[in-house]
Amino acid sequence: MPESTSMIEERPVQSEWTSSIDAKGIAEWIKDQRTLLLLTHAKPDGDALGSTVALARAINMIRETSGAVSAAECWYAAPMPEWSKTIIGNTKARIIEDHQPVPSAFDPEGILITDTGSWTQLAPFAEFLKPRLDRTTIIDHHLQGDAEIATRRLLDTNAAAVVQPIAEICCHLLGIDCPSKLPADIATPLYVGLATDTGWFKHSNVDGRVMRLAGQLLDAGVNHTSLFAMLYQRDRASRFKLMARALESMQLIHDKHAAIMCLKLSDFKETGAAPGETGGFVDIPQSVASIRVVAMLTEQKDADGVFTKVSLRSKPDEWDGKPPVDVNQVCNTLGGGGHARAAGCKIRLPLEEAALKLIEALP
């Protein structure tokens, strides 16, 4: 079929999700920009916030000390985690609330996106980004992304957190040879990204490289215990009530190897908890020996109606001679993605119907 062949040939060569630049190259590109906008995925997590805040501070620091002309600010699409203000501090940042237009007056020379490279996660910024893709750079560690967003891509898919390549870029920017020499106010947001994306150093993505950087950041002056208290010891009672409902809803399927938990819109209403308060619930059932894969389904509502957000986790070890469940693959069949051990998707269906779709997709 000649039509389809020519359509394939006309696709830009950069459409493949591969790396095209290294940390040093990105540091040089940053120094060439007079104004930089740092973006990350909507509903930013520790890695998204940590990577952008650390980078913004390093960029603004070289401007102050070496007279280089780069200046950076961060934009975030709400909802924000409760502790985000502490991490952001006085770094220049703008929070874009749900369905608010992004400011059009600011026209940065360069745009840097961290911790994602997919349109679905950048939806609130899409209209702003589309006419500016030629000046955009992506730094990410996810296995999938939309390569057309940027021709300059640093994709470190072996990294547990995007702050790992970001730490390297910060070192290049500041002219230092080891993250242990980073200023504490740059090391701290980097540590937040590293610690949160590894579940406080317990997930299967922890390796020597993660622990070496963690050690170097501690040497740089990170206060580990105060960060732990800030991130993990500040729940509201409503989150606990919601957690109880999530656990109560747990169903075991597939010979007790898969656990499915569901939270309905009414669960949020009745407990007074916010949709952003489900973080970490999906990890809890993994303490049950038989369970290999966990799904957390959360019913939510937006301008287009009701939808179900799905988070999946799987244990890394083989069982009964079977390989671990690749939850990235499962989510791919449902229009989402992520990592082999942790992935997610959004299903445009009410909770019960979404659960049936998911059960079908699980191996």
Ligand SMILES: [Mn+2]
């Ligand atoms: Mn990340």
